[in-house]
Amino acid sequence: MTTMNMIFPTTPPDAILAEEAKMRAAQSNSAPGTGHQLSEELCWDAVIAHDAAHDGQFVFAVSSTGVYCRPSCPARRPRRENVRFFADPEQAEKAGFRACLRCRPRAITGDPQSDLAKTVCRYIEQHLDEAITLAQLGKAFRQSPFHLQRRFKAALGITPRQYADSCRLRMLKRNLQNGDNVTRAMYDAGYGSSSRLYEKTSSQLGMTPDKYRRGAIAQTLRYALTDSPLGRMLIAATDRGICAIQFGRTDGELIEGLRREFPFAVRKADDGRLQAWTEAVLSRMNGRELNASLPLDIRATAFQRRVWTYLQSIPFGATRSYAEVARAIGEPKAYRAVARACATNPVAVAIPCHRVVREDGSLSGYRWGAERKKKLLSLERATVSAV
Numbered sequence: 001m002t003t004m005n006m007i008f009p010t011t012p013p014d015a016i017l018a019e020e021a022k023m024r025a026a027q028s029n030s031a032p033g034t035g036h037q038l039s040e041e042l043c044w045d046a047v048i049a050h051d052a053a054h055d056g057q058f059v060f061a062v063s064s065t066g067v068y069c070r071p072s073c074p075a076r077r078p079r080r081e082n083v084r085f086f087a088d089p090e091q092a093e094k095a096g097f098r099a100c101l102r103c104r105p106r107a108i109t110g111d112p113q114s115d116l117a118k119t120v121c122r123y124i125e126q127h128l129d130e131a132i133t134l135a136q137l138g139k140a141f142r143q144s145p146f147h148l149q150r151r152f153k154a155a156l157g158i159t160p161r162q163y164a165d166s167c168r169l170r171m172l173k174r175n176l177q178n179g180d181n182v183t184r185a186m187y188d189a190g191y192g193s194s195s196r197l198y199e200k201t202s203s204q205l206g207m208t209p210d211k212y213r214r215g216a217i218a219q220t221l222r223y224a225l226t227d228s229p230l231g232r233m234l235i236a237a238t239d240r241g242i243c244a245i246q247f248g249r250t251d252g253e254l255i256e257g258l259r260r261e262f263p264f265a266v267r268k269a270d271d272g273r274l275q276a277w278t279e280a281v282l283s284r285m286n287g288r289e290l291n292a293s294l295p296l297d298i299r300a301t302a303f304q305r306r307v308w309t310y311l312q313s314i315p316f317g318a319t320r321s322y323a324e325v326a327r328a329i330g331e332p333k334a335y336r337a338v339a340r341a342c343a344t345n346p347v348a349v350a351i352p353c354h355r356v357v358r359e360d361g362s363l364s365g366y367r368w369g370a371e372r373k374k375k376l377l378s379l380e381r382a383t384v385s386a387v
Contacts, residue, residue: 043085046071052119053142059086059105061097068092072119073103074126116141117155120148124164128171128190132164157326157337158303164190182210221262224270224278225251229285229379230372234258235278236267241295242277245347247368281349285379298346303334307341314355317384319377321359343367349376 046054052072061068062078068086069075086092089099089106099106107118123140124132134145137160141148152160168189175185221243223236228247234254236244244261248254258267280294300308306329314320320328322335322342331337342353345367354373358364366373 040085043071044080044083047083048077050074052123052140055105055119056115059089059092060084061086061092061095066097067100068097068105069100070103070105072122073100073105075100075102114155116148117152120152120160121156121163124160125167128164128168129187130190132160134160153331154333157331157334162302220266220268221258222268222270222274223255223258224274225254226278226282228282230368230375233278233281235274235281237274237277238297240297242347242350243297245281245350247348247372284349285376286383294350296347296350303331303337304341304344307338308345308351308353311342311345311351311353311355314352317377317380319355319357319361321361322356322364323359325356339364 043054043058043060045051047060050072054071056070059068059070061084062082063084064078064082068089084095086095093099103122120137120141123137134149138145138148143151149159152163156163158166168191172185172189172191175188176182221236221238223234223244225232225234227233230247232248232251232254234244234246234248234251234257235242236258244258246254246257248257255267259265277294307325310325310329322338323332325338326332326335329338338356342356343365345351345353348354348368354366354376356364363370363374363377
């Protein structure tokens with residue numbers, strides 16, 4: 001559990017050892033060894049320093065646990081006499097060691113840009129209780145802050161700071177849903193003060209953290225269930241607007257999905273107030289224009305919002321590839337992040353993620369099933385052809 005940072009009057013000996021090791025490891029800008037000849041002294045220095053810059057260059061195995069790790073693994077450092085070094089995971093596994101489940105040394109792909117982004121992500125996740133700056137990241141990974149941020153954003157579509165914010169929010173939501181009080185959930189998620197917590201999260205949660213903790217009990221969720229061209233459809237809304245449009249096989253399946261998102265909410269069947277919104281969505285599916293003023297009450301990261309806003313501009317019956325969407329929002333290399341944004345869209349049809357396909361025009365996955373995506377596109381194309 002993360003608690004408030006403590007300030008010690010003197011530097012702990014372990015910190016001095018790690019800092020000295022990091023300085024020695026930094027003296028070499030190349031791998032700690034060449035070919036199959038690893039410099040054990042430099043490897044050990046990198047391990048002591050938790051030096052992420054050497055991830056992918058070697059792994060270290062611990063005989064007392066039978067596990068091998070990447071140099072930056074956050075686990076407690078083993079005794080030197082229990083450590084062996086290997087050039088890659090394959091060699092470590094041939095020697096009888098298994099991969100660490102914490103640092104996942106096999107996640108290194110060989111793509112330098114992708115590997116860097118993954119390693120920075122792990123570093124951020126391990127330091128959520130700190131206000132990490134680009135300068136600190138640049139120093140930790142021995143790159144200029146500007147270059148590191150550019151490579152990270154090219155791989156994920158967001159900045160390191162935005163990734164840290166999303167991690168804190170995800171942890172906060174999990175802790176609140178598990179019943180932790182706001183103060184404990186706040187510090188466990190890495191927020192340093194309540195003012196920062198409310199400033200950062202109220203708009204993203206759509207409500208205050210305390211209300212979210214109580215499962216949105218202060219905001220009754222109304223929902224309507226109806227038949228649609230794609231099977232049973234659920235529309236749910238807060239007082240602010242629609243928060244979910246989903247498809248399923250049965251009403252029970254749809255209601256259970258709503259319960260999982262708002263586990264303690266007061267969920268009430270619609271008394272007629274959602275009828276106009278329901279008819280508007282059904283009209284859209286049948287070829288008529290969706291009312292532009294249809295209110296949505298959804299949570300989104302800055303990147304998701306950019307993607308979703310662009311999706312709403314794709315003409316009825318048309319499609320775009322993930323790469324085209326990425327280029328259109330000014331992030332040409334973030335097509336994987338675009339795919340993730342489509343997969344997390346909570347309001348089908350209103351945000352037409354079904355209009356995004358593979359580069360060759362073939363269908364890809366869809367949150368509510370590939371068959372529904374295929375049928376929805378067919379309905380739209382048939383309507384356009386008939387005009």
